[in-house]
Structures are given as C-alpha cells and as structure tokens.
Amino acid sequence: MSKPSVAPALPTFRRAIQVMIAEDHMVVRQGLKALLESEGDIKVVGEAENGRLAVELAHKLRPEVIIMDIAMPQLNGLEATRQILKAYPQTRIILLSAYKDDAYIEKATALGAVGYLIKQTSLDALAKVIREVHRGRVFFSPEVAKHLVHPGQRLPIREDLIKKKVAHLTSREAEVLQLIAEGQSNKQAGGSLGISIKTVEKHRQHLMEKLAIHDTAGLTRYAISAGIIESSVQLTIV
Numbered sequence: 001m002s003k004p005s006v007a008p009a010l011p012t013f014r015r016a017i018q019v020m021i022a023e024d025h026m027v028v029r030q031g032l033k034a035l036l037e038s039e040g041d042i043k044v045v046g047e048a049e050n051g052r053l054a055v056e057l058a059h060k061l062r063p064e065v066i067i068m069d070i071a072m073p074q075l076n077g078l079e080a081t082r083q084i085l086k087a088y089p090q091t092r093i094i095l096l097s098a099y100k101d102d103a104y105i106e107k108a109t110a111l112g113a114v115g116y117l118i119k120q121t122s123l124d125a126l127a128k129v130i131r132e133v134h135r136g137r138v139f140f141s142p143e144v145a146k147h148l149v150h151p152g153q154r155l156p157i158r159e160d161l162i163k164k165k166v167a168h169l170t171s172r173e174a175e176v177l178q179l180i181a182e183g184q185s186n187k188q189a190g191g192s193l194g195i196s197i198k199t200v201e202k203h204r205q206h207l208m209e210k211l212a213i214h215d216t217a218g219l220t221r222y223a224i225s226a227g228i229i230e231s232s233v234q235l236t237i238v
Contacts, residue, residue: 020045042130062088069097076178081093117139176189180219
C-alpha cells in the first residue's frame with residue numbers, strides 16, 4: 001500500500017512592522033529609511049519633515065511605530081506625540097533628541113512615548129529598538145537610562161512638574177507658541193494653522209496672560225525652557 005503524499009509545509013510570512021519617520025533633515029530621514037528597510041522585517045510607510053505633517057500622516061497611515069525627532073519646525077515632536085497618542089494610544093512612539101535632560105525625559109514618558117534615544121545612538125541599534133517597542137516593551141538609550149529610577153522602566157509621571165510647565169496650555173496655544181518662538185508673524189502663524197490673524201492674536205494674548213509674559217522674547221525663552229522648542233532651533237531673540 002502506497003503512503004499518502006504529504007504536501008510540503010508552506011513558509012510562514014511575518015508582516016513587516018509599519019514604521020513612520022518624522023525628521024526634518026532630509027539626509028538623516030533618507031538614511032534612516034534605507035537602513036530600516038534593509039532589515040527586511042521593517043517597512044517605512046511614511047515620512048514627515050515637520051511635526052504637523054507627522055500628525056496628519058499618523059491619521060492617514062496608522063503606523064505601528066513612529067520615530068519622532070523632538071526638534072522639528074511648525075510643531076515639535078513632543079506636541080505631535082501628544083496629539084497622535086490622544087487619537088491613537090496604541091501607536092508606539094520613539095523620540096529622538098540631542099538632549100538627555102530630565103525635563104525632556106519626564107515629558108516624553110508622561111506623554112506616553114515608549115522609547116527615548118539620544119541621536120548618537122547607532123543606526124543599527126535603532127532597528128532592534130523598533131522590534132522591542134513593537135513587542136510591547138520600552139527602551140531608553142543607556143545615557144537616558146541613568147536618569148531613570150529603575151532602568152528599563154518608565155519614570156514616575158510627575159504631573160505637578162508637567163502642569164507647571166506646559167499642561168495648562170491648550171494644544172492650539174502650544175502650537176501658536178512654537179510658531180511665535182520660531183519667529184513667525186501673526187499672519188504667517190495664521191497661514192500655518194489655517195486660522196485668522198485675529199484668532200492668532202487672541203491666542204497670543206491668552207498666552208501672555210497665562211504665563212505673565214508680555215513680549216515675544218519672553219515667550220521664546222519660555223518655549224525653550226518648557227521644551228516647546230529646543231534651543232538648537234530657536235531664532236535670534238531680540
């Protein structure tokens with residue numbers, strides 16, 4: 001009696017991790033994309049050169065993991081992270097920064113970022129981090145982990161500190177503040193946000209009242225100290 005033939009087992013295909021890169025430097029963005037896609041199990045589904053576009057693409061593409069630079073024009077990575085995670089809390093966001101200050105790390109963890117990497121991190125390590133956070137873990141650069149209470153775990157969220165600095169600003173006010181700090185006029189800010197000049201002026205007035213600051217230079221200094229923008233992206237303060 002002949003033995004029944006057995007069909008060969010079909011190969012198991014694992015869907016690539018869907019990743020979006022938000023980074024304002026094109027060369028860096030393209031380099032990250034080339035490296036990640038060479039891994040085989042990672043697919044870059046979108047690229048954004050500023051935080052506002054990152055939010056728009058997150059709504060459209062629903063990536064599983066986002067590599068988010070903190071210092072970006074129009075909308076910084078922290079505010080973009082807040083807006084994205086409010087709409088899609090399951091998204092895994094890894095923040096990139098040139099800074100390892102406690103204030104930035106605390107804000108990142110308070111907002112729900114699952115990774116925080118210093119820009120000196122090797123590109124090869126980034127792919128490993130993406131896989132780790134995709135599996136549900138958190139990851140911080142060794143330089144950042146030194147600031148954590150327990151390495152590998154999130155910092156306790158110090159809501160009092162966050163509220164003192166930026167949480168009492170609405171998302172729109174934070175957006176207007178960044179544009180002011182970047183040197184945009186009321187007209188330019190209105191065009192960037194799709195709102196009228198009068199509305200921008202109203203937000204500017206609310207900002208000055210809330211923060212007890214009465215000039216643009218003061219608002220710019222506050223934006224830097226509160227992490228709305230990094231000092232490396234500030235324009236000249238008059």
